[in-house]
Amino acid sequence: MRYIFIFIPIFIILLSCQEKEKTSDKELHRYILVDKNGNPVPLPKDKLIVVNFLAYSCSSCMKEIPVLKKVIQEPQFKDKFQLIGIVIDSDKGDLSDPVFPIYPSHKQNFVRFPVPGTPTTYIITPEGKKLVVIYGAVTEKNFREFLKQALEKMKNYSNN
Structure with a gap:
């Protein structure tokens, strides 16, 4: 029973980390180009x-x-x-x-x-x-x- 109380919080934390990863991947779609770290590549608006x-x-x-x-x-x-x-x-x-x-x-x-x-x-x-x-x-x-x-x-x- 003690193990259940230990593993449940760890499982919840792991799931929340994966959800953040998915969210950041979705946000990358907003940018036209991104560098290796997922930062938007600055693009001109007038060219x-x-x-x-x-x-x-x-x-x-x-x-x-x-x-x-x-x-x-x-x-x-x-x-x-x-x-x-x-x-x-x-x-x-x-x-x-x-x-x-x-x-x-x-x-x-x-x-x-x-x-x-x-x-x-x-x-x-x-x-x-x-x-x-x-x-x-x-x-x-x-x-x-x-x-x-x-x-x-x-x-x-x-x-x-």
Whole structure:
């Protein structure tokens, strides 16, 4: 009988901890992107967002970074887009580069943004609406075309 009084409070405590975990998972759905700790990734409200899912072990991803940074800073795109990296093979990001901050990913990101391989890039609205999905590495030329396509879709999206 004594054991019942010991185990019941422990069982109740364990259940309440699990419920908190579920609640926090549900709250993650409110955010478009989250870092490895479940904190929301800061996104601009006035620009389209280029979310590049990459792996440090992916040579195509590493070669693509300078291309993304160069094109996104061109005058026709600079004030219209924000570039954000999400690394999927490491717990370490790199927030030192304001042009291309890289955040370590959380599993919740893959619910909204499936990543069949790296690099995978999404161009989204500030509300998280997907405008363009790019599988594989880009060249300067086709990345410019994807950005123009996103701007055109956004224009049509705003008119509706």
